Amino acid sequence: MAIQVFNTLTQTKEPLVPLVEGQVSIYVCGVTPYDHAHIGHARPAVVWDAIKRHLRRRGYVVRHVQNFTDIDDKLIRRARERGESVRDVAEQYMAEYQWAMGALGVLPPDFMPRVTDNLPAILEFVSGLVDRGYAYARDGDVYFRVAKMPDYGKLSGRSREALRAGARVEPEENKDDPQDFALWKRAPEDQPGWDSPWGRGRPGWHIECSAMSSRYLGPRFDLHGGGIDLIFPHHENEIAQSEAYWGHPSARIWVHNGLVTLSQVKMSKSLGNGVELRELLSRTDPRVLRTYLLSVHYRSPLEFSEEGLRDWGHGLQRLRSLWEEVRALGPTSVFGDRAWLEELWGFERRFLAALDDDFNTARAFAECYELVRDARRVRSAGGPGAAVAGYLAKLGLAAADEILGFLDPEKVPASTAEPAEGGVPRWVEMLLAVRQQARQSGQYAWADQVREVLWEAGWGVEDGREESRAVPRAGRKTGTNAP
């Protein structure tokens, strides 16, 4: 059965039937790098990373484009405040964004086009719209004539009348109609600008995506993504431009991710309530954060909370501990019980089926936990079947991790939350050794005291049958103030 994807345009799940068989083209709206990246930016990146990995797993060749809006009002303002060039400011935050995405295990898109590198394509697009009568120039600005598109509003479910009634925007003098929007803006002398048939200026916000998506993917492509907050006006305008220019729809399926909220309120730079990734990643396992973003369906809002993140990390530990237990296992000639064998073998099929259904990562995780439970049951029963079950669990977890990315934290940049990079400091080892002697001679009160000292210092002590070991306390920096 084909992969089903919810299309904002039709408000229903549709089968994904790529334009080119075996190949899926994706354009996702990226960020404007004028400030630190926050969790809200991480969500679409992580979601699309999982989608991309799943499509590849299903055998598709994926072409993935995500842009950077490296010229806009906010960027210009920020550069002026700092006395730096727009380019330098953009460069700095693009680097930070890419660092954070790397830490989250996000595969880079195949192309990350910048507006400033695509001016010729943008100018050509604007000119084309003017030539076709869909746009008009006024004093160095160029506006799109919305009235020319009878079905304007089809993505956001608004009628032109409704938009007119609800208009809160001050009508600009130059526009023929308040709903018209800028394709090109005249640039003052002291701001960055490019020469154009209408004078020196720079692109409007929406035109870049129409121009760059078609340049990198062609006039038609399969999936277009972005945050749900971009539906209007950004994507609505993008549709109007592209359809006016090409004479046909450009993106086939529009996919929108829900927003990350904080204390029930949308996280956004303008509200100043963002949780910055560089700060969060400095004290959080990146893979815990990554999968936390995948723990709910991509279209649902995600209420971010430290407690929620911590709880999710606790749960993830069960997946990881089974992995540690079985990762070294190999195939065996021993056969197991037919019933549970079928159950374990069926994991990958169920897991992929969950993702086939509109990329339901929440359900995919539920399958993982059932795999752990099933495998544990068999293993705790002992006998030769334990090894078989362990091996099958290993295969299943590896397949799931391929897409969800909850394992192998050592493969991602080290988090400062990991004390001594997996190693236990010498002083901790020494205390443990001394404590061990105390325990063996029955001085438990003293042993408990040592355990408490280590706990305060950020180390948990686990006494096994053979030996004791120290593990870093979860979600806490070693030796510093407690949360």
Added chain:
RNA sequence: GGCGGCGUAGCCAAGUGGUAAGGCGAGGGUCUGCAAAACCCUUAUUCCCCGGUUCGAAUCCGGGCGUCGCCUCCA
């Protein structure tokens, strides 16, 4: 005011007509000197409220309440 989404156990969260996944937490147990960690078991006769359709509804329809987003830059 207009448009759209959501409301499922203490918390998070799947499920869009066939009789409530999963996680956290909690309770019980195994292991342990005691713990911790890990593991096992248990934990919603019921899905915001009121009507309706249906043999059957968390799921469909109507109304209400609550909540979030968009209508201005935003992932």
